[in-house]
Amino acid sequence: MRNIVFLSALMVLQHFVYAQEVNDSIIYHQNQRILQLLESSKISTQIFLGYRYYVEGNGNFNEFSVKRGYINFEKSLNKYLSGRITPDLTIDKEGDGEGDLEMRLKYCYVELKDEGSYGVFTSPKLLIGEVPTPFIDFEEKVNAYRVVASQYLDDMKILTSADFGVTTSVLLGGKVDEGYQKTVSNAYPGKFGSIALGVFNGGGYHALEFNNNKTFQWRLSVRPMPERLPGLQFSYAGAHGKGNTALYPDWDTHTGFLSYESRRLVLTGQLFRSLGNHEGTLADSLGNSYKAKGLNAFLEVKFLKNRFSLFGAYGVMRYTDYTGTDIEKTREIIGLAYHIYKKNKFVIDLNRSISNGKCKGVIEFMFELAL
Known part of the structure; x- marks a missing residue:
């Protein structure tokens, strides 16, 4: 037992x-x-927050503000296939939730890529979903002061930074020297430049589609002296389609863009002309688009071992509306940045816009936190 x-x-x-x-x-x-x-997987954030003092005509006000916030969720399934979701935090300026921080999607896409070379073409990519547009995405890699303002054509509502659609890009002639990529920029590092093309809804990532039109956008960037001046590039970009209203106003934008990047200096110069815009608002009540033209320039000078930067920008756009009135819109920016670590920085800037003599300005003390 x-x-x-x-x-x-x-x-x-x-x-x-x-x-x-x-x-x-x-x-x-x-x-x-x-x-x-x-x-x-990769999770990162980019947040713009600080204090702003506004001057508008004879009045002024001030506020502490979370100006913008991005949260990036990225996942690689293998070396060819990955995905990205980026919620965009911004202040609701209308409706019942006015004043609240609201969340919307800036990017949501599948990415197919190949790091191989096929003749002159290197590292082709294909993005499907809510994706960056060809030119603004390129310019944001050169002008790193999104914490201050949108890129000029985005600010003027000519182009938008993201939209629903499909886009493809490829580098030209392999990649530029690794030393340049490490010390200056590894964005679009094609030895002789890069190409980006896309087809989109046209209204932008924060708008519904109000017509059946799809728009075509493109960018061609050429690096003429990759050995001696790897930071020098010439770009031609634009868009063709209809504005995002039921009236189908014409939209045809062309811009030439010069950029130079080095460890201590960043310089851009831009000329553009446009018939209408992506929103369809640069047109009269019958859908006849206005012809606009203008320029924009940006300069950043780094000093004291690149811990500080003095930067400034000037842009102007002119067009004539249906009444025959000449409209001029000017944007002026000057500021000082202290670079804390990598993309993290503290910025003091004066951002002023003038529309036919009416001036609005804001003095900002902003932090860009990239975690």
């Missing part, structure tokens, strides 16, 4: 030991799977 009891107890103990081993094995493999997922 005692032997039977002993054998039974031994079998029960063996069962629990085996069950624990199986459970430990399952937990181990689950943890390994989680680690693999984390290794191929």
Whole structure:
């Protein structure tokens, strides 16, 4: 009898030991799977916050503000396939939620890429979904002061930075010197330049589609002296389609863009002309688009071991409305930045806009936090 009891107890103990081993094995493999997922995933944020003092005519006001916030969720399934979701935090300026921080999607896409070379073409990419547009995405990599303002054509509502559609890009002639990529910029590092093309709804990432038109946008950038002046590029970009209203106003934009980047100096110069805009608002009540033209320039000078930057921008756009009135819109920016670590910085700037003699300005003390 005692032997039977002993054998039974031994079998029960063996069962629990085996069950624990199986459970430990399952937990181990689950943890390994989680680690693999984390290794191929990336979460980052970019937040603009600080204090703003506004001057408008004879009045003024001030506020502490979270100006903008981006949260990037990126996941690589393998070396060819990945995805990205980027919620965009901004202040609701109308409706019942006026004054609230609202969340909307800036990017949501699948990315197919290949790091190989095919003749003159290198590292082709294809993005599908809510994607960056060809020119503004390129310009934002050169002018790193989104914390202050949108890029000029975006600010003037001519182009938008993201839209629903499909876009493809490719580098030309391999990649530029690795030393330049490490010390200056690794964005669009094609040795002889890059190309980007896309087809989009046209209204932008924060608008509904109000017609059946799709728009075509493009950018061609050429790096003429990759060995001697790798930071010098000439770009031609534009868009063709209809504005995003039921009246289908014409939209045809062309811009020439010169950019130069080095460790201590960033310089851009831009000329543009446009018939209408992506929103369809640069037109009269019958849908006849206005012809606009203008220029924009940006300069950044870095000093004290690149810890500080003095920067400024000037842009102007002119057009004639349906009444025959000449409209001129000017934007002037000057500021000083202290670079804390990588993209993190503290900025003091004066941002002033003038429309036919009416001036609005804001003095800002802003932090850009990139975590």
